[in-house]
Amino acid sequence: MSKVNLNYGDYLVDSYEYDLKGNVDNQIKHDIKLPKEYQRYVKKMGYCPFCREKINRVYDNYRHTTFGVDFVESINVWECDCGFWEALSKFSEEKDLIDELDSKCWEHKTYSIIASVEDLVKEKAVKQLINEIKQDNSKLYSVEPTRFEQIAQYVFSSYFDCEVEHVGKSHDGGVDLLIINSDKPILVQVKRREKAKSVESVSTVRDLLGAMYIRGNYKGIILSTAKSFSKPSQVVIEDLKFEKRLEYFELFDFPKFCSLLEITNLTRKKNWEFLLKPWE
Numbered sequence: 001m002s003k004v005n006l007n008y009g010d011y012l013v014d015s016y017e018y019d020l021k022g023n024v025d026n027q028i029k030h031d032i033k034l035p036k037e038y039q040r041y042v043k044k045m046g047y048c049p050f051c052r053e054k055i056n057r058v059y060d061n062y063r064h065t066t067f068g069v070d071f072v073e074s075i076n077v078w079e080c081d082c083g084f085w086e087a088l089s090k091f092s093e094e095k096d097l098i099d100e101l102d103s104k105c106w107e108h109k110t111y112s113i114i115a116s117v118e119d120l121v122k123e124k125a126v127k128q129l130i131n132e133i134k135q136d137n138s139k140l141y142s143v144e145p146t147r148f149e150q151i152a153q154y155v156f157s158s159y160f161d162c163e164v165e166h167v168g169k170s171h172d173g174g175v176d177l178l179i180i181n182s183d184k185p186i187l188v189q190v191k192r193r194e195k196a197k198s199v200e201s202v203s204t205v206r207d208l209l210g211a212m213y214i215r216g217n218y219k220g221i222i223l224s225t226a227k228s229f230s231k232p233s234q235v236v237i238e239d240l241k242f243e244k245r246l247e248y249f250e251l252f253d254f255p256k257f258c259s260l261l262e263i264t265n266l267t268r269k270k271n272w273e274f275l276l277k278p279w280e
Contacts, residue, residue, distance in 0.1 A: 010113040011271075014041050020092075020103045027101060041109055045088055048080040050120055055080040059272075061279050070094040075279065077272050082120050085112045085272050112271065126150050127266050137258045140225050141194050148192040149176050152223050155257075156188065158264045174211040184217050186248065191224040200224040200253065202232040209236075219248040228253050 017033035035041035048055045059077035064070065072092045079085040087110040094103035114120070130151060133139045143151065149168045157164040160181050168176030168190065177188035189208045191200065204222060212220050222229075229251045240246045252260070 012111045012113065014109050014111075016041060016107040016109075018105050020101055020105060023099060023101050035109070040111075045076070045086060045109075046078045048082060048084050050084055050114065051080055051082050053080075055084070058270075059276070061276075063279075066096070068096075070096055075275065077275070079270070079272070082124070083112070083114045086110065087272055087275055089275065110272070110275065122150065123154070126154050130154065130261065130264060130266065134261055137254075137261075138196070140192070140254070140258075141196060143192060145190075145192045148225075149190045152188070152190050152257075153177055155260055155264050156221075158266075159260055160186075174207040179221070184219060184247075186219045186221055187212055187215070187217055188221045188223060191222070191226070193225045196227060196254075198226040200226040200229045200233060200251075202230055202236060205229070205233045205236055205251075209240075218246050220246075221250045221252060223252040223257060225254050225257070227255070 014035040014037055015033065016035045017031075019030040019032065020027050021030070022028045046055055046057060047053070055078050057076055058079045059075070062072075062074045064072050070093070072094065073090065075087065075089045077085065077087040089108045089110075090105070091107075092103045092105045094101075126147075129139075129143070129147065133143075133151070140148070146168070149166060153164045153166050156177065156179055160179055162179060162181040165178040165180065165185075166176070167178055174189050175187045176190040179186035179188060187208065189204070189211075191204060193200070200222070204224070208220050208222055212218060233251065237246070237249050237251065241249065
């Protein structure tokens with residue numbers, strides 16, 4: 001069961017505290033508190049361990065104030081296209097000496113926690129395919145069915161701003177995706193039709209409704225590359241909604257899904273921005 005979660009807001013923080021004395025050319029460091037993961041801490045910043053390549057520094061700030069002693073603060077943030085980010089915050093309290101150095105230093109490194117390498121590779125392929133489909137919607141008809149489910153997983157994760165699980169497999173009971181936006185997820189059935197003029201029949205709707213009622217869950221979505229849903233399909237859903245036997249139900253045909261593709265955000269949220277609040 002694979003997941004897509006566009007949040008990627010989890011992170012680890014490690015700290016280092018030390019004194020610096022002497023002079024600029026001959027500094028003596030006295031460790032007070034070592035980082036828990038020292039080897040990881042002292043590695044060079046600006047390198048993605050997942051993509052194995054250098055990444056851009058996307059934010060820098062610095063400030064210097066004096067109240068009897070000098071206070072120096074700085075922050076640097078690096079971010080990769082895959083979603084990985086890391087930040088280094090420094091703070092030092094320095095005595096105002098001409099030839100000597102006497103300061104207390106605090107450092108904090110923050111590392112984001114992201115998906116596995118396998119998930120990243122899959123997601124990059126899906127994002128590339130979404131970009132191609134945005135240029136030519138007709139490519140949806142020839143996309144391999146499982147890949148279409150993955151595209152739908154990414155698009156719905158962006159649209160609902162939540163985690164979406166891919167559960168589609170043989171004998172899946174008509175459920176391919178679970179949109180986890182509340183205590184009860186939205187059950188999603190995905191149908192990739194090859195013909196542009198196809199119409200989704202009422203039997204598809206009944207299949208998902210049956211799976212929903214077996215699970216005691218009354219929230220569902222049917223996504224199809226058909227040009228439209230049949231009139232009986234629409235009537236069944238309208239009647240059940242009128243009778244208040246459904247909490248939520250939507251039919252996404254080809255035109256409606258294409259409009260959703262156009263507003264799909266392929267750029268991750270900047271989950272490191274919470275670090276900038278002290279700098280506002």
